[in-house]
Amino acid sequence: MINKFETSNALYKAQEPVFPRRVSGPFRRLKWAVMAVTLGIYYLAPWIPWDRGTQLSDQAILVDLANRRFYFFWIEIWPHEFYFVAGLLIMAGLGLFLFTSALGRVWCGYACPQTVWTDLFILVERWIEGDRNARLRLFYGKWTFRKWRLRITKWFVWILISFGTGGAWVFYFTDASNLARDLWSFDAHPVVYSSISILTLTTFVFGGFMREQICIYMCPWPRIQAAMMDTNTLSVAYRSWRGEPRGKMRQTGRGDCIDCLACVNVCPMGIDIRQGQQMECIACALCIDACDDVMAKIGHDRGLVDYLVLADEEVESAGGQPVSVWKYIFRPRTFLYALIWSSIGIGMIYALFIRNDIDMTIRPVRNPTYLMQSDGAIRNIYEARLRNKLGEARVFQLEITGGKGFLLQLQSSNQAKTITVPADSTYLQRFYITVPKDHPAAKIPLTQLRLWVEDIENGNRSSSKTAFNGAPE
Amino acid sequence: MKTPEKDPHTEVETTGHSWDGIEELNTPLPRWWLWTFYATIIWGLIYIAAYPALPFFGSTSNGFLGWSARSSLEADLQQHKDRHASLNNTLVDAELSNLQTGQELRQYALARGAAVFTANCSQCHGAGAGGTVGYPNLLDNDWLWGGSLESITYIINHGIRNTSDPDAQFSEMPAFGEFLEEDDITSLTQFVTQLAQAKTKELNIDENTLFVENCSGCHGQNATGNESLGAPDLTDAIWLYGADSDSVEKTITDGRFGVMPAWGQRLSEADLRAVSIYVHALGGGE
Numbered sequence: 186m187i188n189k190f191e192t193s194n195a196l197y198k199a200q201e202p203v204f205p206r207r208v209s210g211p212f213r214r215l216k217w218a219v220m221a222v223t224l225g226i227y228y229l230a231p232w233i234p235w236d237r238g239t240q241l242s243d244q245a246i247l248v249d250l251a252n253r254r255f256y257f258f259w260i261e262i263w264p265h266e267f268y269f270v271a272g273l274l275i276m277a278g279l280g281l282f283l284f285t286s287a288l289g290r291v292w293c294g295y296a297c298p299q300t301v302w303t304d305l306f307i308l309v310e311r312w313i314e315g316d317r318n319a320r321l322r323l324f325y326g327k328w329t330f331r332k333w334r335l336r337i338t339k340w341f342v343w344i345l346i347s348f349g350t351g352g353a354w355v356f357y358f359t360d361a362s363n364l365a366r367d368l369w370s371f372d373a374h375p376v377v378y379s380s381i382s383i384l385t386l387t388t389f390v391f392g393g394f395m396r397e398q399i400c401i402y403m404c405p406w407p408r409i410q411a412a413m414m415d416t417n418t419l420s421v422a423y424r425s426w427r428g429e430p431r432g433k434m435r436q437t438g439r440g441d442c443i444d445c446l447a448c449v450n451v452c453p454m455g456i457d458i459r460q461g462q463q464m465e466c467i468a469c470a471l472c473i474d475a476c477d478d479v480m481a482k483i484g485h486d487r488g489l490v491d492y493l494v495l496a497d498e499e500v501e502s503a504g505g506q507p508v509s510v511w512k513y514i515f516r517p518r519t520f521l522y523a524l525i526w527s528s529i530g531i532g533m534i535y536a537l538f539i540r541n542d543i544d545m546t547i548r549p550v551r552n553p554t555y556l557m558q559s560d561g562a563i564r565n566i567y568e569a570r571l572r573n574k575l576g577e578a579r580v581f582q583l584e585i586t587g588g589k590g591f592l593l594q595l596q597s598s599n600q601a602k603t604i605t606v607p608a609d610s611t612y613l614q615r616f617y618i619t620v621p622k623d624h625p626a627a628k629i630p631l632t633q634l635r636l637w638v639e640d641i642e643n644g645n646r647s648s649s650k651t652a653f654n655g656a657p658e
Numbered sequence: 659m660k661t662p663e664k665d666p667h668t669e670v671e672t673t674g675h676s677w678d679g680i681e682e683l684n685t686p687l688p689r690w691w692l693w694t695f696y697a698t699i700i701w702g703l704i705y706i707a708a709y710p711a712l713p714f715f716g717s718t719s720n721g722f723l724g725w726s727a728r729s730s731l732e733a734d735l736q737q738h739k740d741r742h743a744s745l746n747n748t749l750v751d752a753e754l755s756n757l758q759t760g761q762e763l764r765q766y767a768l769a770r771g772a773a774v775f776t777a778n779c780s781q782c783h784g785a786g787a788g789g790t791v792g793y794p795n796l797l798d799n800d801w802l803w804g805g806s807l808e809s810i811t812y813i814i815n816h817g818i819r820n821t822s823d824p825d826a827q828f829s830e831m832p833a834f835g836e837f838l839e840e841d842d843i844t845s846l847t848q849f850v851t852q853l854a855q856a857k858t859k860e861l862n863i864d865e866n867t868l869f870v871e872n873c874s875g876c877h878g879q880n881a882t883g884n885e886s887l888g889a890p891d892l893t894d895a896i897w898l899y900g901a902d903s904d905s906v907e908k909t910i911t912d913g914r915f916g917v918m919p920a921w922g923q924r925l926s927e928a929d930l931r932a933v934s935i936y937v938h939a940l941g942g943g944e
Contacts, residue, residue, distance in 0.1 A: 195686050556797045558799050
């Protein structure tokens with residue numbers, strides 16, 4: 186009797202285990218390098234120190250959600266400057282467009298966390314259980330003591346990596362060295378422990394067991410990418426016009442493919458690249474390395490499986506010369522994306538450098554719009570929101586330009602003329618502007634004013650426009 | 659039953675749906691998907707048991723965790739109170755005159771006072787404390803009963819002209835319509851309206867016998883009012899009931915009797931002090 190799940194008309198399909206074989210070659214080396222850099226950045230970035238004075242964090246990269254500050258080396262982003270983060274997200278999006286149109290699914294194949302961690306997990310698997318054939322034997326073999334021992338060792342190492350992954354994540358959100366200490370003494374916030382637990386679990390399951398299932402069934406990005414690809418987009422493909430008809434080494438009249446299955450055995454997605462473009466392919470290029478290796482051994486040219494574009498198929502199968510891949514990487518579309526991407530980047534850098542370290546917004550209190558004093562003078566009430574972006578307390582003074590005879594007074598318990606704003610904080614100051622009853626502004630509905638805030642120590646200024654409401658007769 | 663057709667390329671069944679010659683394959687879902695679906699159902703059942711979920715008449719099931727939105731709110735409020743406990747104690751215990759110093763305490767009192775004001779005072783004095791006819795504007799520098807922090811605290815505590823608090827400040831503007839002739843009222847009205855326009859220098863108050871006999875007793879020789887009696891200054895620009903002759907005539911004829919409740923009976927000492935500091939800081943405090 187046939188198990189109903191194995192027939193093609195079953196509703197649900199069991200995951201087919203994949204046992205990628207070890208491979209070496211330039212693309213594999215590139216992938217190791219990318220893995221080292223990306224994992225290095227991920228685990229180490231929160232530990233880079235950056236001096237910001239005594240009252241601010243000395244962590245170079247910190248998303249301080251509790252205090253609503255984002256630190257990136259010399260840059261500090263406040264919540265009202267969130268457009269910088271939006272800009273970064275737009276750049277990330279456009280960057281993916283750029284890379285997709287230039288290099289196809291290069292993100293999927295090299296830099297996606299799912300790919301990188303899966304690669305790392307497969308590396309661990311190979312160290313403990315051996316290469317493809319040994320793993321296959323172990324998988325289909327009985328549950329002996331050796332199998333248990335290897336499995337448990339593997340899972341334990343995976344769990345350690347997963348815990349490190351979840352553990353590193355939390356250091357981006359709060360002071361890393363304090364948190365590391367609290368973490369071990371069990372004094373950290375429950376949110377920290379639950380974040381670590383959830384990320385440990387997802388890393389363990391996604392990297393150890395789900396692997397290609399994430400890319401095929403869960404991730405929306407390959408589906409979106411498909412809309413950005415055309416016949417001129419680089420992808421990993423098989424030169425069927427060169428390889429077919431495939432046959433054994435000794436067979437005569439065969440193409441270059443000797444049907445050794447090297448490309449199939451190394452594939453982490455478990456597909457056969459020779460069947461053409463498939464949605465499962467993440468373009469990791471490991472089959473290119475595997476095939477080139479075989480081609481070298483049997484004395485054929487490399488590149489039976491290679492980075493290709495679909496448009497080349499016609500040219501090459503008609504006997505034309507292969508076109509350099511650079512021609513497809515540098516084309517108007519990629520230049521256009523690069524132009525948009527870098528102009529947003531330049532715009533943001535410009536915006537970063539013209540930022541002032543004082544910031545003031547004025548809100549006129551409109552309830553009531555004006556009030557009369559006992560001598561008939563007209564007063565307006567305002568609220569100034571002052572932002573001191575430096576790591577030390579500063580003393581500010583307010584000043585009016587745009588008319589004479591306006592008397593500015595701060596709400597204060599001691600007739601203060603200056604406002605002290607603590608380090609790295611926002612301060613709300615209520616103040617009054619009063620004009621005598623015979624002042625022109627007292628009788629007309631609206632007078633435009635400009636208010637200046639000045640750091641009395643270094644003279645840095647910032648201004649904001651507001652209006653004065655008089656009492657029309 | 660019709661045998662399902664198979665896609666010749668992938669050998670997967672088709673659903674029979676076809677658009678412009680493109681057929682939909684009946685590709686099986688991964689099995690873990692099914693298990694995930696079951697897991698969410700189990701999770702849902704646990705959730706229903708853990709939290710209030712099932713509606714009954716008048717209430718819901720309690721959930722074995724014992725959580726409720728109300729107790730969660732109470733815990734939050736308690737946490738907030740605990741955090742401000744020391745500031746709160748200082749606010750209640752300190753001398754009134756010392757309350758203006760100390761930045762943190764002042765900020766706390768202002769924030770708390772603003773909340774108390776919105777809940778209790780804004781109904782008459784306005785959300786912006788700008789007042790309206792008959793209800794004084796608290797933003798200006800004119801105070802009927804005094805604008806020091808002590809006076810403001812006393813007024814809020816005991817109120818004005820109410821019968822519930824024996825310590826409430828009390829005075830009464832008589833209804834002169836009962837003992838003055840209509841001509842005299844018209845003449846007085848004219849005189850007071852001129853005062854209202856702040857022409858004191860041209861008017862000789864001493865020579866106006868009507869004013870001296872009837873009004874100076876409370877409003878003063880110079881018509882500048884008397885804070886201990888709550889008698890308004892008649893020479894300034896601020897008129898609680900209006901400065902036009904109709905309003906002034908009505909005030910003289912019928913009198914005025916503005917009442918403010920005694921808030922000391924309703925507010926806690928901390929709230930009372932906080933709202934006093936808030937009102938004092940609105941711009942007119944002396």
